[in-house]
Amino acid sequence: MEAFYNYFETIPPAHRSLILVSGIVFFWVLEYMIPLFKLKYKKFKHAGINIFFTLTTILVNFPLAFLLLKTSDWTLANNFGVLQWLSPMPLWAKVLLGVLLLDLISAWLAHWVAHKVKVLWGFHIIHHTDHQVDTTTANRHHPGESVLRFAFTCLGTFIVGAPVAIIMIYQAFSVVFSQFNHANISLPKKLDTVLSWIIVSPDMHKVHHHYKLPYTDSNYGNIFSVWDRLFGTFLKLPSDKIIYGVDTCPNEKENSNILSLLRIPLRKYISHQEVEVPSSNQS
Numbered sequence: 001m002e003a004f005y006n007y008f009e010t011i012p013p014a015h016r017s018l019i020l021v022s023g024i025v026f027f028w029v030l031e032y033m034i035p036l037f038k039l040k041y042k043k044f045k046h047a048g049i050n051i052f053f054t055l056t057t058i059l060v061n062f063p064l065a066f067l068l069l070k071t072s073d074w075t076l077a078n079n080f081g082v083l084q085w086l087s088p089m090p091l092w093a094k095v096l097l098g099v100l101l102l103d104l105i106s107a108w109l110a111h112w113v114a115h116k117v118k119v120l121w122g123f124h125i126i127h128h129t130d131h132q133v134d135t136t137t138a139n140r141h142h143p144g145e146s147v148l149r150f151a152f153t154c155l156g157t158f159i160v161g162a163p164v165a166i167i168m169i170y171q172a173f174s175v176v177f178s179q180f181n182h183a184n185i186s187l188p189k190k191l192d193t194v195l196s197w198i199i200v201s202p203d204m205h206k207v208h209h210h211y212k213l214p215y216t217d218s219n220y221g222n223i224f225s226v227w228d229r230l231f232g233t234f235l236k237l238p239s240d241k242i243i244y245g246v247d248t249c250p251n252e253k254e255n256s257n258i259l260s261l262l263r264i265p266l267r268k269y270i271s272h273q274e275v276e277v278p279s280s281n282q283s
Helices: 002-009 013-033 043-077 091-116 118-128 135-139 143-160 164-182 189-195 202-208 226-230 258-266
Strands: none
Touching: 002 091, 002 164, 013 135, 013 164, 043 135, 043 143, 043 164, 043 258, 091 118, 091 143, 091 164, 091 226, 118 143, 118 258, 135 164, 143 164, 164 202, 189 202
8 A cells, every 4th residue: 555655656647648638548448338328429529529628627636736745745744634634544554534624625625516506517517518428528628627627626535634745645636536537338236336436437327418407417426426425416317318418508519619519608598508409419
């Protein structure tokens, strides 16, 4: 455990990029082998749009990274944060608790806020405009939302008092789990159900991408499913009932255009509405 911890404490940027790329490639291949839906789309063209937003996220996070490191250094220097206030514990327990709390604040809470604050929803809606959800959808975030999520990661680091190693471990797991639960893969239903009691499984998260309420406002988790169960935001919906997209932006052609997606937050009115969407994910 100590070697694992030490590795992430000084993990090179190239290794972090390798984790991101390896996850996409692995789940991309798996989607061909055990697809959940036979999606009607050109996989490479679809991936190109989402990879563009992956690159914008990297461009946003890279110059801001020093703020995250400064926040972590300050909490350690001033003995501030949950991990600093608790009695000494085994390293594995410290890492697990740190990742749990960072997942709550940096992922679940940030996601919940993005749905509840109208201005922020205008940025987050880009993630929901994907009509063909697959592993690349995990990285489909407007640059404005990337700033929001970075701010919540800093907030989580501040509250938790997280050392750099735990932040890097959390971010590595966050990337891989997001790719996993967005992937267009079909797991045995019993296995998916068992997994969903501990982590966010593919079937659990796909419900969040159903095109209308109340399902859009459910299952906010990224790594651990406990937060949705604890805060009453966990919902189920059979896979064959799921229709991807979002009711307020139903035009799939516009939602496949990068410039149109970037302009969505500038529109005067973006909110949840119930409209009929005739298409389905299944062929």
